[in-house]
Amino acid sequence: MAPTDLEDAIARYIFDETPIHLIHVPEMKLVDRGAVLRHFLAVVRDVTDEDIQAQCAELHLSRENVIATVVRKRVRYAIFSHRWLSEGEVTYQEMTQSIQPRGPGFEKLQSFCAAASRHRLAFAWSDTCCIDKTSSSELDESLRSMFKWYRNSSICIAYLAQTVSVADLEKDLWFTRGWTLQELLAPKQLKFFGAGWMPLTMQDNDKADYHVIKMIEKITSISSRELNDFVPGSHDVAKRMTWAANRKTTRGEDMAYSLMGIFNVVLPIAYGEGSERAFFRLVETIIQTSDDLQIFNWAGRPAVTNHPSRALPSSPRCYVGQPYCLPIRREFSLTNRGLRIKLVVLPAELTSRLDDHVSSRQATFHSEIDGVPITNVSVTGNFPSYGDHVQDAAADVDSIVSDYALGVWNYLETPSGDAELPHNCLAFVLMRTVEPVPVMSMNYHWSKNPWRKHSTASFVEFRPQFSYSLEVCPPLKRFVELVSL
Numbered sequence: 001m002a003p004t005d006l007e008d009a010i011a012r013y014i015f016d017e018t019p020i021h022l023i024h025v026p027e028m029k030l031v032d033r034g035a036v037l038r039h040f041l042a043v044v045r046d047v048t049d050e051d052i053q054a055q056c057a058e059l060h061l062s063r064e065n066v067i068a069t070v071v072r073k074r075v076r077y078a079i080f081s082h083r084w085l086s087e088g089e090v091t092y093q094e095m096t097q098s099i100q101p102r103g104p105g106f107e108k109l110q111s112f113c114a115a116a117s118r119h120r121l122a123f124a125w126s127d128t129c130c131i132d133k134t135s136s137s138e139l140d141e142s143l144r145s146m147f148k149w150y151r152n153s154s155i156c157i158a159y160l161a162q163t164v165s166v167a168d169l170e171k172d173l174w175f176t177r178g179w180t181l182q183e184l185l186a187p188k189q190l191k192f193f194g195a196g197w198m199p200l201t202m203q204d205n206d207k208a209d210y211h212v213i214k215m216i217e218k219i220t221s222i223s224s225r226e227l228n229d230f231v232p233g234s235h236d237v238a239k240r241m242t243w244a245a246n247r248k249t250t251r252g253e254d255m256a257y258s259l260m261g262i263f264n265v266v267l268p269i270a271y272g273e274g275s276e277r278a279f280f281r282l283v284e285t286i287i288q289t290s291d292d293l294q295i296f297n298w299a300g301r302p303a304v305t306n307h308p309s310r311a312l313p314s315s316p317r318c319y320v321g322q323p324y325c326l327p328i329r330r331e332f333s334l335t336n337r338g339l340r341i342k343l344v345v346l347p348a349e350l351t352s353r354l355d356d357h358v359s360s361r362q363a364t365f366h367s368e369i370d371g372v373p374i375t376n377v378s379v380t381g382n383f384p385s386y387g388d389h390v391q392d393a394a395a396d397v398d399s400i401v402s403d404y405a406l407g408v409w410n411y412l413e414t415p416s417g418d419a420e421l422p423h424n425c426l427a428f429v430l431m432r433t434v435e436p437v438p439v440m441s442m443n444y445h446w447s448k449n450p451w452r453k454h455s456t457a458s459f460v461e462f463r464p465q466f467s468y469s470l471e472v473c474p475p476l477k478r479f480v481e482l483v484s485l
Helices: 004-017 033-043 049-059 063-074 104-118 136-152 166-171 180-185 210-220 224-228 237-244 275-289
Strands: 021-024 029-032 078-081 123-125 155-159 190-193 333-335 338-354 361-369 372-381 389-391 398-408 425-438 444-448 452-454 460-462 480-484
Touching: 004 033, 004 063, 004 136, 021 033, 029 033, 049 063, 078 104, 078 136, 078 180, 104 123, 104 155, 104 190, 136 180, 155 180, 166 210, 180 224, 210 224, 275 333, 338 372, 338 425, 361 398, 372 425, 372 460
Parallel strands: 078 123, 078 155, 155 190
Antiparallel strands: 021 029, 021 123, 333 338, 338 361, 338 398, 338 480, 361 372, 389 398, 398 425, 425 444, 425 452, 425 460
16 A cells, blocks of 8 residues: 555645546546546555655655655646647547447547557546536636646647648748647657648657757747747746737737746736737736846837726737847835836937827937937837927826836946946836816916826837947936836
8 A cells, every 4th residue: 555645745736736527537537526536546555655765765856755746756747739620529428428439520539549559648638628617716726726737737739730841840820829828848758640640750759859949940939949948937927028029819818828828927807808808917917926137128019907007018919029128126016096017217308299190100309418318219109299299198188298207127226326327228118297286266387297108119229329338328327216117
């Protein structure tokens, strides 16, 4: 009989780290975690306390670590990655009926289970039929745990119906779907099957195949290191967002939900909230765990929600085309007043606008300090003229445009406490408005509203015109402001 602590570890692992339901491959029958637990307790019955002690001595590991290794080696299942059919996929309800399902969806499921059986695996999981989607709690847990379930699988079997060879991979729509990104990154072992369920290589693990990995690098722009040893977390946010930028999901909210595991964050699932609100919540949650300013290296449409901030992007597409930025870590937060962040706020003048007859226009902003030119930067966007009436998010009435500025977010902090502009500045276009405030019955004075990030269609990037080596740049510490955008 297996030691009690090994049995306890197996129970914790199955209930915390593996799917809610699995297919028992020999019977093609759905089972719950209790049945899976009974199966694997029988599998480890031959492991004795002496076996564990011997491994502790041989590997110089603690008993806890040895037991964890035994659990991961013994509790094994296959997991499925594929594109759903337009109709005919097998449902959870069909798998729980006494009559065996029929049709192309079940045939695909049988082929997947046959591949799992050839890898000597008794259990398998598919997103089509192993989730009771009528249960909101089960659906929520499944979506939040998906990355973990793919990571903990013994093998991910990926079916690419449009592919017959490695050279065809780039044409397969599997690489355009939102959920398949984590299904590519999470598994340690991945096996591709093409049309007719023919294996694409002779390898057991296609992540070890040089030609496959090089082709996937070309298709996805994900490095071979990250494909083979991906570490989830809230770092490299801007780069990772570009991996999802051209992918599609059937439900708009899934574009955000499918990225939870990649950034190692958890969101409440709320279908019906809309894609922008879901993506706003994703970025908001990442901000709570990250101090990497690269998350602001985006351009395009901001997420429009009931939150006052317009400083967060509306989708991963906003990160496409981002200029290079060194990793910079600095404190920032999202509050009920907006994105609270320190910027070097350079006064800027809107000097020209081109193509006034279209909504997105090319504008030039000129900035100088104490007579020293900083930049003339061209930006694409819709920029009101000075004196134009606009609706300010922080104001109750129409306001009047009064000021523009360039808010440099990748500025450098010197050991002396001053601020310096990097060789390649990345900035927000900031706009400020004024509004009339009654003083007496017939008199008004003009009150300035806070700076607000103004959306731009292009990245705001410039090289300072001065030279630090010639010591012509004025001190910038006085231009560092803590703003709420």
